[in-house]
Amino acid sequence: MSLLGIDVGTTACKSVAFDLAGRPLAAASREYPLLTPAPGRIELNADVVWEAVQATVREVNAAITDPVVAIAVSTQGEAVTPIGPDGAALAPSQVTFDTRAVAQSDRLAEAIGRERLARITGHLPHPMHTIAKIMWWAEHDPQLTARTWKFLCYGDLVSWRLGGEAAIDESMAARTQAFDVEHGRWSAEILAAAGIEADRLATPVPSGTPLGQVDPRLARELGFSGAPLIVAGGLDQSCGAFGAGVRGAGEAMFAIGTTVCLAPVFARRQERLIGSIYPCFPHVVPGQWITLAGNFTGGSLLRWFRDTLGEPEVSRAAASGQDVYDLLTAAAGDEPSPLLILPHFAGSGAPSNDPHSRGAMVGLTFGTTRGQIVRAVLEGVMFEIALNRECLAQSGVELTGVVAVGGGARSDRWLTIVADVLGIPVRRSSHLEAACWGAARLAGEGAGLLPPGVVGVELRETPSFQPDPERSGYYRDRLAVYRELYGALRPLNAAL
Amino acid sequence: MSLLGIDVGTTACKSVAFDLAGRPLAAASREYPLLTPAPGRIELNADVVWEAVQATVREVNAAITDPVVAIAVSTQGEAVTPIGPDGAALAPSQVTFDTRAVAQSDRLAEAIGRERLARITGHLPHPMHTIAKIMWWAEHDPQLTARTWKFLCYGDLVSWRLGGEAAIDESMAARTQAFDVEHGRWSAEILAAAGIEADRLATPVPSGTPLGQVDPRLARELGFSGAPLIVAGGLDQSCGAFGAGVRGAGEAMFAIGTTVCLAPVFARRQERLIGSIYPCFPHVVPGQWITLAGNFTGGSLLRWFRDTLGEPEVSRAAASGQDVYDLLTAAAGDEPSPLLILPHFAGSGAPSNDPHSRGAMVGLTFGTTRGQIVRAVLEGVMFEIALNRECLAQSGVELTGVVAVGGGARSDRWLTIVADVLGIPVRRSSHLEAACWGAARLAGEGAGLLPPGVVGVELRETPSFQPDPERSGYYRDRLAVYRELYGALRPLNAAL
Structure with a gap:
């Protein structure tokens, strides 16, 4: 018996089969292109994504001997696709960073009020949220909207295409900004203001809820033995925090992937976060809550x-068979960099949330080395997270430790910097691809094969990185300088 | 018959023999190490420099058939060496950027007054100047000072070791900050305040003054036929401006070497520059004056x-036999860079003159390419010069064109950027190593073989780069943003 976790990201999907103890048995992944047909439009072709998902499932099924008995999906939030009565995608999906729905988001905020929206949904209004994207279609393409059976996010869409009910878990529902997080249901008030009927959306259910079995014919096509149970999964960051074994009470997941994200988990809703720049919404562990702070x-x-300045490391990696990122982080050395890098290469996330900000490198001298630049990259990413840690603390969220997941968590050097800059212990998760394990574990719970909750999730003791007191003190002083960098350059970036 | 120009720089020397029409016949160069025995101390071993100079002279003499009949030396300013009665160097030379003499410079400024010092010498007080360095020895090593016959700068030292009088030309004398530039003599007032007697210094003479012949035995050792005439040369930037054929009246030399330097030449002393951040002192053309504005x-x-991030270009240059700088400037492309680079990698020169400033790169995005970085390097260097052009204009010095010299002047791309950023025409000098030709030409004048003055100095018509109106307008707007960069980062750089 095995459990399948499927993670559907923005540019790639991954399927991993695990045994009931959480050991990975086989994994497969596929990339797909983000479409940018016009400025501000960022889309996915849902059929291409669905083909990619099926390909990874087939590949995993072909590689394992223990048959999959239950499946759940971890997925990117917000992205939404209009689905017709026959199940076909009627238009490309709008994904998170598609910005076309600014006016719709503003209108919703005006109708409900920013504070009240935050109170109901756990999120301040933002055009990234699903409800604004659906409003955009309703306004700009009424015919498409009329032909749409349901607007589905990627978790609901994949689960439903596999053969389950059209259901959305609460963590994903919260990211639509139409979900009443306290009462666990769509907000009639918000849907009325948005002009969307509830039956156009998937049915909200707690993560871990069984949704039906894989369609028998599809199951055969995908190489399953029998028809596994489909279980409601959750938002990728939430599945990651669950898969990493984050227990709450001051602990957070820290995901180091393409982007970095800090995700503290709580035993109850955090009143002081409501209306702040940090969302707070239901976790995939029923009864728990989660917030996100990311770059x-x-x-x-x-x-x-690597791509712009790293040709030497790329060549050496190709020649030696080493990983190019291992060579880069090795070059970063053990000493703090004399440089500061503002990592706003794609604008900034929390806490400054400035799409016009740009990256910067300061403190350059003729003595500056490649290693110092790489080290400053790692440090800059962490200074930005340290600012978030401070802002969270001001809202009463005190972090006592993080569990690191994602590809970057393989690097001892990076985790040492995480511990020193944040000044708290860092544990490396035994599941670096934690989102798939989090989803698979939800599948196991839904199938009654695993007990609910996070106890016993960790496979084994993993290395822990303690902050070095002296180094942490140095970085605290350094953070005081870093803090001024964004503001000093803001007027310039606006003029660039 | 040929003329020999010797250029004695901070890290290398070069000798070039020219025919009387200015065509180079043979050239040789040698590098020597800058010594940094302690923080703030930057020194040269005068004997090592002298050996290097002799080696280049021997190499040139061995390569030419037209015998050298006259020699002059172009040299770095300020650097000074204590010479004993037997001609031996008694201590390493203090060079320009040696900063040990801050207190001495301050004391001199207090004794004479900043304004009066500027009025007498054409320079505001600064620890780089020779007189402060000599005061440092007098204070910290009275025994060495007592044993010293004369404190010689590199032009005087090399001319004297060749067999000439211990004489210093007026451009070099001005850089000591003990020279009365209006009256063409050492300032008794300054020497008294400094506690230095005039006979401890070389005798000031106009550039082009014959100083004697090369010692016959040394002449044989160096491979001369006969004993050439030694003629007073000048400061390297002044010799460069002369060698480049800068005629004054709004024209300036623009030297693109390790550093860049703008050197306008005038028919008279510029009253409005006195006491400004820009020195104004006698040029190597008697009666003319020169100022310097450099990064x-x-x-x-x-x-x-190249050394830090340019391994790909270095490899390709090695493989193809191309010049690595040609590959780098080719990568810079024709389009203005979306980045801004503050080129203060060694602190800043004029106009901000801030030793604590550091380099910065701003405007970085995930789309930033290597070529954009290289282009921003070239642009940043020129924006800094454009700020100087503005400051000079505020002091009544309007530039109408520049003559480019130095290794960087070989690059069409760089000269196009110079023209577009400064918004004035740029002519490439027919002598890129203009300082050697300027010195050789002074030697020719001193020997009575060439008429004095700059007319007819240019060998041939050279390419001229006109500013593109649209591009110049763009860079004018861009300069307005660049102007804010230094100030925005100043508090941060102080804290870094």
Whole structure:
């Protein structure tokens, strides 16, 4: 018996089969292109994504001997696709960073009030949220809207195409900004203001809820033995925090992927976060809550360095068979960089949330080395998270430790910097691809094969990185300088 | 018959023999190490420099058939060496950027007054000047000072070791900050305040003054036929402006070497520059005056890019036999960079003159390319010069065109950027290594073989780069943004 976790991201999907103890048995992934047909429009072709998902499932099924008995989906939030009565996608999906729905988001905020929207949904109004995107279609393409059976997010869409009910878990529902997070149902008030009927959306259910079995014919096509149970999964960051074994009470997931994201988990809704720049919404563990604080950069900045300035490391990696990122982080050395890098290469996320901000490198001298630049990349990404840690603390969220997941968490050097800059212990999750395990574990719960909750999720003791007191003190002083960098350059960036 | 110009720089010397029409016949150069025995101390070993100079002279003599009949030396300013009665160097030379003499410079400024110092010497007080360095020895090593016959700058030292009088030309004398530029003599007032007797210094003479013949035995050792005439040369930037054929009246030399330097030449002393951040002192053309506005960076910034981030271009240059700087400037492309680079990698020169400033790169995005970075290097160096052009204009010095010299002047791309950013025409000098030709030409004048003055100095018509009106307008707007960059980062750089 095995459990399948499917993670549907913005540019790639991944399927991993696990045994009931959480050991990965086989994994497969596929990339797909983001479409940018016009300024501000960022789309996915839902059929291409669905083909990619099926390909990964087939590949995993072909590689395992323990048959999959239950499946759940971890997925990007917000992205939404209009689905016709016959199940076909009627238009490309609008994804998170598609910005066409600014006016709709503003209108909703005006109709309901920013504070009340935040109170109901756990999120301040923003055009990234699903409800604004649906309003955009209703306004700009009434015919398409009329032909639409349901507007589905990627978790609901994949689960439904596999053969389950059209259901959306609460973490994903919260990211639509039409969900009443306290009462666990669509907000009639918001849907009325948006002009959307509830039956145009998937049915909200708690994560871990069984949704039916995989359609038998599709199951055969995908290489399943029998027809596994489909279970409601959740938002990728929430599945990641669950898969990483984050227990709440001051602990947070820290995901180091293309972007970085800090995700503290709580035993109850955090009153002081309501209306703040930080959302607070239902976690995939029923009864728990989660917040997110992230940069728009992270590993992507190292990738930029690799692609733009890293030809020597790329060549050496190709020649030696080493990983190019291992070579880059090795070059970063053990000493703090004399440089500061503002990692706003794609504008800034929390806390400054400034789409016009740009990246910067300051403190350059003729003595500046490549290693110091790479080190400053890692430090800059972490200074940005340290600012978020401070802002969260001002809202009463005190972090006592983080569990690191994602590709970047493989690097001892990066985790040492995380511990030193944040000044708190960092544990490396035993599941670096934690979102798939989080989803698979929800599948196991839904199938009654695993107990609910996070106890016992960790496979084994994993290395822990303690902050070095002296180094942490140094970085605290350094953060005081870093803090001024964004503001100093803001007027310039606006003029650039 | 040929003329020999010797250029004694901070890290290398070069000798070039020319025919009387200015065509180079043979050239040789040698590098020598800058010594940095302690923070703030930057020194040269005068004996090592002298050996290097002799080696270049021997190499040139071995390569030419037209015998050298006259020699003059172009040299770095300020650097000074204590010479004993037997001609030996008694201590390493203090060079320009050696900063040990801050207190001495301050004391001199207090004794004479800043304004009066500027009025007498054409320079505001600064620890780089020779007189402060000599005061430092007098204070910290009275025994060495007592044993010293004369404190010689490199032009005087090399001319004297060749066999000439211990004489210093007026452009070099001005850089000591002990020279009365109006009256063409050491300032008794300054020497008294400094506690230095005039006979401890070389005798000031106009550039082009014959100083004697090369010592016959040394002449044989160096491969001369007979004993050439030694003629007073001048400061390297002044010799460069002369060698480039800068005629004054709004024209300036623009030297693109390790650093960049703008050197306008005037028919009379510029009253409005007195006491400004720009020196104004006797040119090597008697009766003319010159000012200098320079960065501490220039080609050195491209070299930093090459050494730190340019491995791909270095490899391709090695494989193809092309010049690595040609590959780098080719990568810079024709389009203005979306980035801004503050080129203060060694602190800033005029107009901000801030030793604590550092380099910065702003406007970075995930779309930033290597070529955009290289282009921003070239542009940043020129924006800094454009600020100087503005400051000079505010002091009544309007530039109408520049003559480009130095290694960087070989690049059409760089000269196009110079023309577009400064908004004035740029002519490439027919002598890119203009300082050697300027010195050789002074030697020819001193020997009575060439008429005095600059008319007819140019060998041939050279390419001229006109500013593109649209591009110049763009860069004018861009300069307005660049202007804010230094100030925005100043508090941060102080804290870094």
